[in-house]
Amino acid sequence: MKPLKSWLGLAMSVSLLSGCFDSEQQQPINSENSAQSSRIKLAMLLPPRSGLTPLSDDAFKLSRWSTAETLVILDQEGxxxxxxxxxxxxxxxxxxxxxxxxxxxxxxxxxxxxxxxxxxxxxxxxxxxxxxxxxxxxxxxxxxxxxxxxxxxxxxxxxxxxxxxxxxxxxxxxxxxxxxGVINPVLAGTGPFILTGVNGTSSATLDRNPDYWGEPAQAEGIDVSFVPDGLARSSALRTHSADIVEAIPVSQAPLLDQSLIHEVPMPRTNTLYLNTRHGVMQDPAMRAAARDAINRAQIVDNVYEKRADIAQGLLGPALPWAAKLRQPVANPTPAALPEGAHITLATFTDRTELPEVAVYLAQQLTDAGFTVDQVVREYSQIESDALAGQFDAFILSRATVLDSGDPVAYMYSDFSCAGSFNIAQLCQTDIDNALQHAASLPAGPERQQAIMEAERLILASDAAIPMLHERVIQGESERVRAAVRDPRERTLVSNQTYLVSDQQTMQ
Missing domain, CATH: 3.90.76.10 (Dipeptide-binding Protein; Domain 1)
Known part of the structure; x- marks a missing residue:
């Protein structure tokens, strides 16, 4: 049995960098010490895709805003x-x-x-x-x-x-x-912030919950803007129209005050998924040819300006045990390309770097002998086609331990025969067996070893070519204190996050 720990407000603060005020001079803004608002202005990357239903990826917005809570959480050690x-x-x-x-x-x-x-x-x-x-x-x-x-x-x-x-x-x-099946999270959570309104895909409003079961929020509320355009998000930090900015594009990072940006290593891998069921990439030799055509260093250096790590596998440095347990992969020898091997390479615009990655990849694949057409749309307009296998190749920035702190769920979703996010259309009995074996083991070294065996089999299929592991760049104005820099992307504003006045930032 797990004992109850008397950690007041732990549900929304286990990932915090700091839960205390910096000093007596660094108090949160309130009506007694400043006329400035203590509402946090937040610029987010992706607008809601499914009306903020918790059954979709929109759930992570509800979590990052500290409005919806779960029965249990993961602490900093997982x-x-x-x-x-x-x-x-x-x-x-x-x-x-x-x-x-x-x-x-x-x-x-x-x-x-x-x-x-x-x-x-x-x-x-x-x-x-x-x-x-x-x-x-x-x-x-x-x-x-x-x-x-x-x-x-x-x-x-x-x-x-x-x-x-x-x-x-x-x-x-x-x-x-x-x-x-409609689920409306407005006025329905339990967290330190109450979701009081949602304006479609434009904005959301949250207010402090005075009846929170844990420690009340330091900030009065959160005003969220959904800003898919990376340049606009960066400008919001520069012009003080946002206090916290999610996912600053790497191309914009050098143009900003370096004290305002923070690199957070992510369990997120930029991966090229290849369609194993339809088209040119049904042939394992064609997938191997695509694999060998990729120049990862060129992409990391030129698109990410070296603010990313070259991928050796699906699981990156955010999971330090993965590299220690990784085994060599026996890949097939690529065949000579038939003249005019024609493929469609797709990605989405919501993550600013991905269209540029597509340009570099298209050139690299063209140099290897492929004829490449590119399709680039907003994610909401391309996801269904990707899942239906409409493209030969799809570039995806994929979180690998987003849900449970364990990569088996991600691997099962993306690479098992019954997986709900199987863009590669992959179905191999040995991979399914390896994933089922890993899933049957308790957390610990034996499970980790089984996970890496599943990774080895997935990599050997060349259904997914990992290219790089991302670092998210989070923007925080001088007024922000205790914003959460969470590699799991579960919390961004917690009950401990607050703003100081402009005068206090100069002290």
């Missing part, structure tokens, strides 16, 4: 820590019990109960498609009194509790769940 659940125990290989906090109120003023948790998690398990953290997983959830739930998996799942840390399994009030 270990489980309490959040809406105070402690938990594994009753059998397939059954876990989670004890809920009794003092939590949703933003609509209804109490956190076992009924609400059962509803939220059952909705996720029955969704079509499921949240990717539940790929290949069947769960049953039932109440055990008013303040506990029992969660049972169809087969033993050693990482069941880790799965529950995914923002896609956030617990929202019963009022959030409408007809026809």
């Amino acid at each position: 270990n489980l820590a309490p959040a809406l659940a105070t402690h938990w125990e594994q009753l059998s290989p397939t059954t876990w019990r989670f004890q809920l906090r009794s003092d939590v109120t949703f933003h609509d003023h209804t109490p956190l109960t076992a009924k609400a948790v059962v509803n939220a998690l059952s909705t996720a398990t029955s969704a079509m498609p499921k949240p990717r953290i539940l790929d290949g997983v069947t769960l049953q959830i039932r109440a055990d009194g008013e303040h506990a739930v029992i969660i049972t998996s169809e087969i033993p799942d050693p990482l069941l509790a880790q799965r529950l840390t995914s923002p896609q399994l956030s617990i929202l009030a019963l009022s959030a769940y409408g007809e026809n």
Whole structure:
């Protein structure tokens, strides 16, 4: 059994760089010490794709804003820590019990109960498609009194509790769940900030939650703008129209005050996915030819201005154990290219660097003998075509441990026969078996070794060619204190984040 730790407000602050004021001269702005607003202006990279439903990647916005919370969270070391659940125990290989906090109120003023948790998690398990953290997983959830739930998996799942840390399994009030699967997170979370309004794909507004179960937020609220254009986001930092800016493009970083930008190593890999089911790339030799054509150093040096790491595998330096356990990959010898081997190379505009990566890759593949057409659109307009296998090659910036702190879920989603995000259309029995073996093991060295064996098989297929591991560049104005620099991209503004006055920044 995991004991309850008396860490007030831990659910929203375990990733913090600092939870304290810098000094007596560095107090948060309030009505007594400044006329300036203490609302944090936040410029974000991607607009909502699915109406901020927690069952999509939009869940990570709700998490980064500290408005929606999960039963348990991951601390800085990747270990489980309490959040809406105070402690938990594994009753059998397939059954876990989670004890809920009794003092939590949703933003609509209804109490956190076992009924609400059962509803939220059952909705996720029955969704079509499921949240990717539940790929290949069947769960049953039932109440055990008013303040506990029992969660049972169809087969033993050693990482069941880790799965529950995914923002896609956030617990929202019963009022959030409408007809026809519509979920509205406004006034429905439990976090230190209340989501009070969403203006389509333009903006969102959050206010401090005065009834938060943990330590109240230092800031009055958050005003979010969705700014897909990288130049515009950078300008927002330069002109003080944003306090925190997500994902400064590497091309803009040298033009900014270097004290305002912070590189965060990410478990994110820029990967070229090749279509193994349709077109030219069905042929393993053609995939190998594409692999050999890629000049990673040229892309890192010229597109990322050396603010990235050349990839040796799918898992990068954010997981230091991966390099130690990686084994050589036996790749097939590429065949001579037939004249005019024609491929379509696609990517999206939302991550500023990717269209430029596409230009370099297209030239490298052309030099190797391919004829290359490029397709570049906004992500919301290209995702469905990519998942349907409409392109021969697709460049994707992919988080590798986003959901559970463990890469098996990402590998299963992207490379198993039943994976919900299988852009490469890959289906190989040996890879599925390796992933199932890794998934059956508890966290620790044996599981890590099994993960690297699965990686070796995936790399040998040449269905995915890892090119580089990214470092996100986060912008923070001089007024910002305790913004969260989170490699897992789960928290950005926490209950500890606040602003100081312009006068205080000069002291």
